[in-house]
Amino acid sequence: MRGVASPNSTVSTVSGKRSLCERDSTSAGAADDLDLERASSRGLSDDEDGGDNSRKKLRLTKDQSAILEDSFKEHNTLNPKQKLALAKRLGLGPRQVEVWFQNRRARTKLKQTEVDCEFLKRCCEQLTEENRRLQKEVQELRTLKLSPQFYMQMTPPTTLTMCPSCERVAAPPSGPVQPKPHPSLESRSSIRPVANNPWVTAAVPIRSFDAIHPRS
DNA sequence: GTCTATATTCCCTTTACCTCA
DNA sequence: CATGAGGTAAAGGGAATATAG
Numbered sequence: 001m002r003g004v005a006s007p008n009s010t011v012s013t014v015s016g017k018r019s020l021c022e023r024d025s026t027s028a029g030a031a032d033d034l035d036l037e038r039a040s041s042r043g044l045s046d047d048e049d050g051g052d053n054s055r056k057k058l059r060l061t062k063d064q065s066a067i068l069e070d071s072f073k074e075h076n077t078l079n080p081k082q083k084l085a086l087a088k089r090l091g092l093g094p095r096q097v098e099v100w101f102q103n104r105r106a107r108t109k110l111k112q113t114e115v116d117c118e119f120l121k122r123c124c125e126q127l128t129e130e131n132r133r134l135q136k137e138v139q140e141l142r143t144l145k146l147s148p149q150f151y152m153q154m155t156p157p158t159t160l161t162m163c164p165s166c167e168r169v170a171a172p173p174s175g176p177v178q179p180k181p182h183p184s185l186e187s188r189s190s191i192r193p194v195a196n197n198p199w200v201t202a203a204v205p206i207r208s209f210d211a212i213h214p215r216s
Numbered sequence: 217g218t219c220t221a222t223a224t225t226c227c228c229t230t231t232a233c234c235t236c237a
Numbered sequence: 238c239a240t241g242a243g244g245t246a247a248a249g250g251g252a253a254t255a256t257a258g
Contacts, residue, residue: 058246058247059233059234059235059245059246060245060246077225077226080224095247096246096247098225098226099246099247099248100245100246102225102226102227102228103245103246103247105226105227106227106228107244107245109227
């Protein structure tokens with residue numbers, strides 16, 4: 001929910017939206033020395049100094065940053081009262097405090113996105129490795145099946161029932177145990193029988209992992 | 217009860233400034 | 238000293254929400 005604060009917001013930030021340029025007088029206090037310091041270090045030219053609408057990049061002091069951080073830890077959004085109190089305490093404008101919180105939330109989000117990204121990357125790596133291992137296993141089994149000895153011992157081909165939507169194999173019809181069918185299959189009749197003949201599957205081209213993911 | 221205008225806040229993107237290697 | 242990269246304060250715009258008339 002947005003705009004939580006607006007109902008009892010008797011305090012308006014002068015021009016409604018934006019304009020930090022017109023900082024309220026309270027902001028002059030603590031940042032005074034800082035501003036002076038910066039002004040001197042930047043060597044402001046005389047012509048743009050006076051009625052400037054140029055941005056002044058304010059660097060928050062360590063104390064200000066620490067207080068803001070503490071406040072952010074408590075609650076990452078502010079209601080108008082809290083904002084005003086904090087602004088007063090810091091000697092900043094309410095809009096500055098608001099903007100700081102917005103930027104802080106953005107930083108938090110960015111960091112979280114990075115963490116999530118790392119996590120997904122690791123998941124992907126693990127799955128890739130698992131896939132590689134399974135491919136190898138399939139290859140080995142196929143080699144085994146192709147040997148004459150295996151062929152002689154083979155039972156007659158059976159059929160599997162596969163769910164057309166999720167492609168899950170339901171159950172071998174002639175198996176000793178009849179597991180419960182896939183729930184979605186109970187009311188469906190479009191069941192596609194899949195041959196379990198080893199020679200049939202061979203017709204499906206199985207690309208090796210390296211073929212799919214060529215390495216440079 | 218519905219509509220509309222206004223105010224406020226939020227998020228996202230961009231810009232501008234500052235610091236540091 | 239100049240410069241480019243990275244960090245971040247601030248601006249601008251759009252969307253959502255609340256409220257008053």
